[in-house]
Amino acid sequence: MTQDNAFISFRNVNKFFGQFQAINDVSINIDHGEFFSLLGPSGCGKTTLLRMLAGFEGVSSGEIYIDGQPMSGVPPHQRPINMVFQNYAIFPHLNVRDNIAYGLRKQKLPRAKRLDMVDEMLDLSKLPDYGDRKATQLSGGQRQRIALARALILRPKVLLLDEPLGALDKQLREKMQLELRALQKTVGITFVFVTHDQEEALTLSDRIAVMSEGRDLQVDTPARLYEYPANREVASFIGTMNFFDGKVVSVADGEVVINVDGLGEITASAGTDPLLAGQSVSIAIRPEKLTLTHEKPDDAQYSVKGQLNNAAYLGERSHYYVDVGGVLQAVAVSSQNRNRGEDTGGQSRPVWLSWDSAAIVVLKD
Ligand SMILES: Nc1ncnc2c1ncn2[C@@H]1O[C@H](COP(=O)(O)OP(=O)(O)O)[C@@H](O)[C@H]1O
Ligand SMILES: [Mg+2]
Known part of the structure; x- marks a missing residue:
């Protein structure tokens, strides 16, 4: 139109x-x-x-x-x-x-x-x-x-x-x-x-x-x-979003490598807007596109260790808040309680977060 x-x-x-x-x-x-x-x-x-x-x-x-x-x-x-x-x-x-x-x-x-x-x-x-x-x-x-x-x-x-x-x-x-x-x-x-x-x-x-x-x-x-x-x-206005700060390492063949604070190097689709090496960007990941596990996942494209400090049980799903070293704000994770949801009992415990590159949105600062 x-x-x-x-x-x-x-x-x-x-x-x-x-x-x-x-x-x-x-x-x-x-x-x-x-x-x-x-x-x-x-x-x-x-x-x-x-x-x-x-x-x-x-x-x-x-x-x-x-x-x-x-x-x-x-x-x-x-x-x-x-x-x-x-x-x-x-x-x-x-x-x-x-x-x-x-x-x-x-x-x-x-x-x-x-x-x-x-x-x-x-x-x-x-x-x-x-x-x-x-x-x-x-x-x-x-x-x-x-x-x-x-x-x-x-x-x-x-x-x-x-x-x-x-x-x-x-x-x-x-x-x-x-x-x-x-x-x-x-x-x-x-x-x-x-x-x-x-x-x-x-x-x-x-x-x-x-x-x-x-x-x-x-x-x-x-x-x-x-x-x-x-x-x-x-x-941030539509739904909940996790933001991470990053710097572009390299761009080639429609893919961009970004060094992300707390998460390390990740590769994502470069999108249509040209990005330059050295440029500051924000990485955005929706809470439901992160998977939370107790053990380090062996088949995940990306994973990072964190500390689960806060959980909210909402019936059909739960919200978890995970502290990751080098990331200022607790990372929000949302997960369907397909099996019975967990009661963390208010205790802090080590967990792993994993995701794949399709979950990532690269935003120019
Ligand atoms: N007749 C008016 N005179 C002066 N300021 C107005 C008038 N109508 C709206 N505004 C101002 O314009 C802005 C947008 O208002 P509005 O369109 O009613 O917003 P929304 O509907 O999104 O809440 C507001 O800051 C409001 O105070
Ligand atoms: Mg109005």
Whole structure:
């Protein structure tokens, strides 16, 4: 996808509030029918980007295109967009059916047609028998389904969702995530979804833009963001990551040899970014890609001895924290308790960590 055939295209967009730059040269392309998420910590500019897309806020420079059309000067109600907010904006004095039908009132539709459309939305929302209920008689999850139904009934080409599940408790949120994903695939509308919750973004999205301080750090699929983070910030924001300091020894034939503090010399794929001998790099390894054993493993590509000082038993898996000489931070290891998990009894003991070169991500400093 290029910016010319993208359905939504942010091109070098900047936004200033007075002296403060909230959005810094963001360029993002979103495909038709994608479930696309903006992910980043609070204050990184997600809502600002969404509001500019909707037209509630102007850009300071750059341009936003929807369906090939530049959006500057196009007011919100003329953009093919609808928006759902975190605090379900539904009307307490109306029943569910009238809430869903609210946006249709300006369209001159025959009553029978309108009722059909509402019934279809009630079915889609898994609330077929709730049409006559008062909005005040609904749970948080049900209210949020109504808010979604009310937006979807207008058949926007794009639906913007700003942390719509943020007010729900964890169990309900996870259930709603699956429903939302299924709903989006059913209606085929492009979703631009905002969240600060990385697990939520990974679960829902076709692709994600990871943001920090107004910039887009990396735009990629969930799997690629996790397995091939572009830099240290993305690597530490998505999941847990161990970082080690290293220096490039040599580069040849697409492979790089790196001398890593505490781990010794390792070989990894050099990737596409050129590396130079003598250059400082970070080595990143995910906790689940390390194997913890009591004896020195004989078939491992790489191994290092350490001291297990801390363990957390979490049911289906355990987290271990291992001190390795020459490495400042304890190395995090995550392991499935396929056999019964171990209870370390709070005791420190010598262990071995092993991994292979496929586990390694090389990041430029
Ligand atoms: N109308 C505004 N005036 C001044 N500063 C704003 C305004 N809207 C947002 N900001 C600032 O811009 C930054 C990004 O805000 P926002 O887009 O709401 O972040 P997020 O949604 O990622 O939490 C924040 O520092 C926020 O304080
Ligand atoms: Mg926000």
